Amino acid sequence: MSDNDLESTQRRIIEAAGIMFAERGFESTTVRDICQEAGANLAAVNYHFGDKERLYIETVLRAHRWCIEKVKLPGWDETTPATQKLADFIITFFGRVLSDPGDVWQPRLVLREVLHPTAACAELARSSIRPEFEILNGILRELLPDDISEEELHLTAFSIVGQCLFYFFADGVIRSLIVADEYASHDVEKLARHVTNFSLAAIQARANAHQPAALLEEVER
Amino acid sequence: MSDNDLESTQRRIIEAAGIMFAERGFESTTVRDICQEAGANLAAVNYHFGDKERLYIETVLRAHRWCIEKVKLPGWDETTPATQKLADFIITFFGRVLSDPGDVWQPRLVLREVLHPTAACAELARSSIRPEFEILNGILRELLPDDISEEELHLTAFSIVGQCLFYFFADGVIRSLIVADEYASHDVEKLARHVTNFSLAAIQARANAHQPAALLEEVER
DNA sequence: AATTGATTGAAACAGATGTTTTAATCGCAT
DNA sequence: ATGCGATTAAAACATCTGTTTCAATCAATT
Numbered sequence: 001m002s003d004n005d006l007e008s009t010q011r012r013i014i015e016a017a018g019i020m021f022a023e024r025g026f027e028s029t030t031v032r033d034i035c036q037e038a039g040a041n042l043a044a045v046n047y048h049f050g051d052k053e054r055l056y057i058e059t060v061l062r063a064h065r066w067c068i069e070k071v072k073l074p075g076w077d078e079t080t081p082a083t084q085k086l087a088d089f090i091i092t093f094f095g096r097v098l099s100d101p102g103d104v105w106q107p108r109l110v111l112r113e114v115l116h117p118t119a120a121c122a123e124l125a126r127s128s129i130r131p132e133f134e135i136l137n138g139i140l141r142e143l144l145p146d147d148i149s150e151e152e153l154h155l156t157a158f159s160i161v162g163q164c165l166f167y168f169f170a171d172g173v174i175r176s177l178i179v180a181d182e183y184a185s186h187d188v189e190k191l192a193r194h195v196t197n198f199s200l201a202a203i204q205a206r207a208n209a210h211q212p213a214a215l216l217e218e219v220e221r
Numbered sequence: 222m223s224d225n226d227l228e229s230t231q232r233r234i235i236e237a238a239g240i241m242f243a244e245r246g247f248e249s250t251t252v253r254d255i256c257q258e259a260g261a262n263l264a265a266v267n268y269h270f271g272d273k274e275r276l277y278i279e280t281v282l283r284a285h286r287w288c289i290e291k292v293k294l295p296g297w298d299e300t301t302p303a304t305q306k307l308a309d310f311i312i313t314f315f316g317r318v319l320s321d322p323g324d325v326w327q328p329r330l331v332l333r334e335v336l337h338p339t340a341a342c343a344e345l346a347r348s349s350i351r352p353e354f355e356i357l358n359g360i361l362r363e364l365l366p367d368d369i370s371e372e373e374l375h376l377t378a379f380s381i382v383g384q385c386l387f388y389f390f391a392d393g394v395i396r397s398l399i400v401a402d403e404y405a406s407h408d409v410e411k412l413a414r415h416v417t418n419f420s421l422a423a424i425q426a427r428a429n430a431h432q433p434a435a436l437l438e439e440v441e442r
Numbered sequence: 443a444a445t446t447g448a449t450t451g452a453a454a455c456a457g458a459t460g461t462t463t464t465a466a467t468c469g470c471a472t
Numbered sequence: 473a474t475g476c477g478a479t480t481a482a483a484a485c486a487t488c489t490g491t492t493t494c495a496a497t498c499a500a501t502t
Binding site for chain 3: 030031032043045
């Protein structure tokens with residue numbers, strides 16, 4: 001009954017449920033499938049967790065704690081350049097997006113819940129995503145001109161996470177658009193490098209255009 | 222019984238089904254809900270369409286035809302600059318992504334099917350998305366250096382559509398991250414302008430970096 | 443007006459799914 | 473060994489959902 005008993009029925013159920021919830025969602029996953037996969041009796045879910053929804057909440061909470069524990073940003077100090085922070089942020093983000101399904105299901109379940117919150121976990125979804133958003137905004141504030149509007153800051157942040165998340169939610173589309181070899185060659189480092197270069201180029205162009213922009217207009221007149 | 226009879230039961234069922242399929246997906250939408258919303262009898266779906274799946278296919282096919290008809294790229298000629306083509310592509314793409322749910326459900330249903338293809342419509346999803354992908358690749362080939370790799374071309378295309386689609390699939394997240402006024406101020410023109418500027422800046426930086434890159438390496442040695 | 447085919451309405455059916463019940467079994471302290 | 477609480481097993485239950493059935497109704501034609 002210990003929480004750390006790797007062979008306990010609860011553990012096996014959480015593991016099976018996590019994989020299936022992450023892959024097919026709450027509604028499309030049946031209690032029977034979970035129990036069969038976990039090698040447990042049909043009544044085990046209700047006995048150990050009360051009902052299916054409480055099992056789901058428990059699974060999402062554990063997945064969230066797992067992510068906080070395992071997928072961490074590296075430590076920064078005051079000498080770390082903002083460009084490095086952005087690169088770190090993006091590669092960490094990709095670590096979740098591209099986690100192997102099946103083996104590591106926790107980030108996928110959390111991402112699914114964040115993108116399409118269940119009523120039960122809506123609050124967790126909000127509270128888990130906001131700090132990351134603020135970290136990214138902080139990095140971008142260092143990279144962009146001081147007088148940038150909050151709105152443009154947010155649009156820039158959305159552009160970055162949008163690029164990353166695309167590989168998560170459009171995985172099937174990507175697989176059908178490019179040849180198998182190219183798809184297989186996608187990995188965290190390569191994709192993170194592309195998104196970092198692409199975004200930094202756009203950000204630095206925006207930063208450089210800030211002051212000279214007025215001058216250029218003068219010239220054109 | 223006419224296909225254009227706006228008051229026919231088929232029409233009302235397709236309209237109700239489209240809205241609900243687009244919003245909640247195939248599995249989470251029940252035949253009973255559709256018929257109630259359409260003011261039709263429970264047996265109407267099976268009588269007019271055979272079964273629920275064939276109703277779904279018919280609804281997706283009509284939505285797809287509607288999109289081809291209504292959401293079109295403007296005409297280009299050989300004098301149209303590639304930057305303009307990219308701007309056109311992005312704003313057209315946003316026209317689908319940000320369509321008003323409820324009133325205009327067709328683009329959302331097609332997007333949903335493209336991102337998470339049902340077995341029944343997988344082929345349609347693939348065949349409808351590939352031409353758009355090739356159009357975007359063509360535009361990017363004009364903007365990027367000639368010797369760009371296919372892979373980098375594709376990654377750049379993914380960066381652009383990823384930014385656009387983010388506003389589609391992460392709508393709930395966005396709403397919870399920014400204040401209501403800012404969310405309400407999002408419209409097709411503004412978002413398309415941001416994504417276009419962001420992406421063009423990144424692309425042009427990449428184009429300019431192409432030749433000088435080797436020189437810079439020389440200098441560093 | 444009568445007939446015929448298409449459509450609609452109401453009820454029932456069959457299968458799947460979450461939950462509950464009740465008895466059997468296991469682990470362990472006494 | 474015994475008794476007891478925790479766990480598991482098997483079956484049944486209740487509800488939901490897609491589908492079918494069959495009679496009633498409607499619309500158009502003769």
